[in-house]
Amino acid sequence: MKEQIKIEQFIEAPVDKVWLAITDCNLISEWLMETNFKPEIGYKCYFKMPAMPGFDGNIQCEVIDVVENKLLVYTWQGGWMKQPTTVRFTLQPKxxxxxxxxxxxGFEGILGNLLKRMMSGGWGKKIRTIIPSLIKQKL
Amino acid sequence: MGQKDKDYYSITYQTKTMKQRRDVFFAIADENRRAILTMLAKENKPLTVNTIAADFDVSRENISKHIRVLSESGLVSTNFIGRENYVQLEAVRLAEVHNWIATFESFWKGKLHNLKKLVESKNKKA
Structure with missing residues (x-):
């Protein structure tokens, strides 16, 4: 089970422009979702997204770390999540x-333990064979 | 779990529609329900409601209620054999849970693509 998401994205624009887009609440609303975000450590905010399977659409956040033009970290907690997960943006000129x-x-506390135990309980093989067939169906 | 979380979850529980109550992630948000699933996975065979309830400090009625939520979400199925009600894990729904992080990954990929388009178009205009 993959417990961490890591995505790299190259953007043809200087870091300060990218920084503005991930910290200004009006700009965030344009590419991510409606929010009252402020890049201030300790600031609590929300993200509002259309409901989808597994989400009622409300996400609570708290800003953990802000280093201008370099690093932005906030917690991310959807309705069913018992513990917040963490989202981290790292910017680098290239x-x-x-x-x-x-x-x-930080998904471990929510699903990881349960799934880890399930995987070791003989269900791993069943699930591993079912997932590829599910993916095939979706294609 | 703090009192605030408890309040939040009990409110969530009471105000959710049936459709949302059947949601897989709502079903696994509860500690007892996760413990029931883990127990079924560990034993790797159907268990009776009584066998499951014997392992918990909460009442049998309470366990039955949890099993109903799990059953509504499709994570388990129940079958009467004689007078005993057997509870069984359902692999297909579990696979959906297993796949959930992959779903989240494609969500972020799409959003970062939006971000790239937005910043690059604003940068060109400037």
Whole structure:
């Protein structure tokens, strides 16, 4: 089971422009979702997204770390999550643009333990064979 | 779990519609229900409601209620054999849970693509 999301995205724009887009609440609303976000450590905010399976659409956040043009970390807690997960953006100048790294982690406490125990309980094989067939169906 | 969380979850529980109550993630948000699933996974065979209830400090009625939520979410199925009600894990729904982080990953990929388009178009205009 994959317990951490790590995505790299190159953006053809200087880091300060990318920084503005991930910290200004009006801009965040344009690419991510409606929010009252402020890049201030300890600030509590929300994200509002359309409901989808597994979500009522409400996400609570708290800003953990802010280093201008470099690093932004906040917690992320959807309705059913017992413990908050963590979202981390890392910005790095590269060539004529910015290399953005997004990491989303901390799922272990919510699903990980349960699934880990299930996997070791003889269900792993069943699930491993079912997932590829589910994916095939979706294609 | 703090009191605030408890209040939140009991409110969530009471105000959710049936459709949302059947949601897999709502079903596994509860500690007792996760323990029931883990027990079924560990034993790797159907267990009677009584066998499950014997392992918990909460009442049999309470366990039955949890099993109903799990059953509504499709995570378990129940079958009467004689007078005993057997509870069985359902692998397909479990696979959906297992796949959930992959779903979240594609969510972020889509959003970061939006971000790239937004920043690059604003940068060109400037």
């Amino acid at each position: 060539d004529d643009g910015t290399l953005l790294l997004l990491e989303h982690f």
